[in-house]
Amino acid sequence: MKVQKKDIRALSKQELQDFFVAQGEKSFRGTQVYEWLWSKAAHNFADMTNLSKTTRRMLEDNFVINHVRVDKMQRSKDGTIKNAVKLHDGLTVESVLIPTYSRTTACVSSQVGCSLDCKFCATARLKRMRNLNPDEIYDQVVAIDQESRLYNNIPLSNIVFMGMGEPLMNYKNVLKAIDKITSSEGLGMSPRRITVSTSGVPKMIKKLADDEVKFNLALSLHSAIDEVRSRIMPFNTTFPLADVKEALLYWHQKTKKRVTYEYIIWKDINDKKEDIDALVKFCKLIPCKVNIIEYNPIDDGMFQQADERVTNAYQNALERNHITVTVRKSRGKDIDAACGQLANKSS
Incomplete structure (x- = not known):
């Protein structure tokens, strides 16, 4: 009977050590394998050259490394890179490298499709097929870091969970991935350079x-x-702004x-004075900053970017109330890599 091989990256370092001890080997072999899997991001057991061929064959017989692969890479004229990332089961997610003069940012996905139903987001049109495993999230970051070093000659500096999916609907796996990304035994990135974006x-x-x-x-x-938000983000009826505010207050009280x-x-959606006033009031709840993002169309014309005068009115009102605000121009629009455009068009 054919042995069902286990996903080796689902094992902790201790479990790897225990496996080797059970095979009559020294426990430090587990530490060596763990280093190959995470620090060195090995794709296969043959790469683990400080292990004997017999040991590598034993690993091959018992485990698989479900490594992702970049199926298609597109480069924008502004330097943005979009990866169509093929998972081990044939599904595809997208991730993006955004280089600027001061930083290089990876925008990574946490789900295949999305659990939520934002009307303005292309990913929301895909049904949620499954959550990504921690190693699949980790692999996206490794691939983007390698591309940043290759094309920009600098390592990745920041990570945002703003790709496909709602990260907090895949809570456990997202946190496990971040733990590996920030660990000295993984990529060793500072958690201060990681942002998790939620729809709320x-x-x-909490x-x-x-x-x-x-x-x-x-x-x-x-x-x-609430009425406006529920129209564009229907799940807001389940998670209304009063509940979101309470959670944000709790967040700030606990984390500062x-x-x-x-x-x-x-x-014609949120471009009136009452919309501006409501945002200013919302921003006074806890210390915050506002990123005003350029809209990236997703084909049907239902949503249109407001006039620049409205953006200026928002910016002026926020600044008058001493609220930090930045207006962010989108990058990678020509390859559908901008915010809200990720929808596996390449698959």
Whole structure:
């Protein structure tokens, strides 16, 4: 009977050590394999050259490394790179490298498809097929870091969980991936350079605070008026702004960290003075900053970017109230790599 091979990266370092001891080997072999899997991101057992051929064959007989592969890479004229990442089961997610003069940022996915139903997001049109495993999230980061070194001659500096999926709906695996990314036995990145962006799942925002996470939190807000937000983000009827506010207060009380609000301004949707006033009021809840994001169309024309005068009005109102605001121009639009455009068009 054929032995069902285990996914070796689902094992902890201790479990790997225990496996080797059970085979009559020294436990440090498990440590060596763990280093190959995470620090060195080995794709196969043959690469583990400080192990004997017999040991590598034993690993081959018992385990698999379900490594992702970049199926298609597109480069934008502004230097942005989009990867169509093929998973071991044939499904595809997308991740993006965004280089600027001061940093290189990886935008990574956490789900195949998405659990939520934001009307303005291409990913929401895909049904959620499954959560990504920690190693699949980790592999996206490794691939982007390698591309950054190759094309920009600098390592990856920042990570945002703003790709496909709602990270807090894959809570356990996202946190395990971040643990590996920030570990000295993994990529050794600072958690201060990682931002997890959520559409607003109050219970899980509170859990982040309880778990004393060290990374940054961003909220995809887009309206501080329940009626408007529910129209563009229907799940808001389940997680209304009152609940989100309560969770954000809890987050700040526990972590003392500010939150970033991601905000797109659309014509005839959230472009009135009452929308601006509501956002200013919302921002006074806890220390925060606002990223006003350029809208990236997803073909059907239902949403249109508001006039630049409205953006200026938002910016002026926020600044008058001493709220930090940045207006972010999208990058990678020509290859559908910009915010809200990830939808596996390449698959």
